[in-house]
Amino acid sequence: MTRISVTVDGVDYSDEVEPRTLLVHYLREQLGKTGTVVGCDTSNCGACTVHLDGRSVKSCNVLAVQADGHDVTTIEGLAVDGELHPMQRAFHECHALQCGYCTPGMIMQAIDVLTENPHPTEQEIRVGLEGNLCRCTGYHNIVKAVQQAAGTSSASVAAADGAQS
Numbered sequence: 001m002t003r004i005s006v007t008v009d010g011v012d013y014s015d016e017v018e019p020r021t022l023l024v025h026y027l028r029e030q031l032g033k034t035g036t037v038v039g040c041d042t043s044n045c046g047a048c049t050v051h052l053d054g055r056s057v058k059s060c061n062v063l064a065v066q067a068d069g070h071d072v073t074t075i076e077g078l079a080v081d082g083e084l085h086p087m088q089r090a091f092h093e094c095h096a097l098q099c100g101y102c103t104p105g106m107i108m109q110a111i112d113v114l115t116e117n118p119h120p121t122e123q124e125i126r127v128g129l130e131g132n133l134c135r136c137t138g139y140h141n142i143v144k145a146v147q148q149a150a151g152t153s154s155a156s157v158a159a160a161d162g163a164q165s
């Protein structure tokens with residue numbers, strides 16, 4: 001066993017883990033952070049996406065020991081004082097989920113997309129989300145939600161155009 005110290009959703013933890021323990025299993029089984037889910041065992045689906053020091057990673061592809069000394073944010077750490085993160089709100093308002101299984105990872109990845117590029121085109125959003133699979137194929141509304149969160153949806157673009165004319 002190896003001792004790790006990690007900050008998860010703003011709380012410091014110090015735990016013994018086996019060197020082979022995956023970050024996603026540490027989060028779910030030792031910390032009870034079941035908002036982060038496992039959708040495959042091949043690093044393909046992105047359902048397990050979390051932020052490690054502010055950038056997205058597939059937590060089934062990271063060992064818990066690799067998070068030692070680092071800062072992890074899960075879907076459960078996004079809301080502040082009961083207020084949804086703007087990306088969570090956009091997913092809700094755009095009906096960007098069906099079964100919801102992909103949603104935690106999709107939201108974490110979508111935030112990373114906007115961190116990298118605050119004003120992406122639709123194509124850039126689609127490329128940014130290509131590592132996250134939605135088995136319900138709800139991609140259309142997912143892209144709309146990211147556009148809304150970025151302020152680049154056609155409605156907000158039209159409003160901005162109107163304000164300028």
Ligand code: FES
Pocket residue numbers: 037038039040041042043044045046047048049058059060061
């Ligand atoms: S569970 Fe991590 S990519 Fe599918």
Ligand code: FES
Pocket residue numbers: 096097098099100101102103133134135136137138
């Ligand atoms: S909403 Fe069902 S997998 Fe995406």
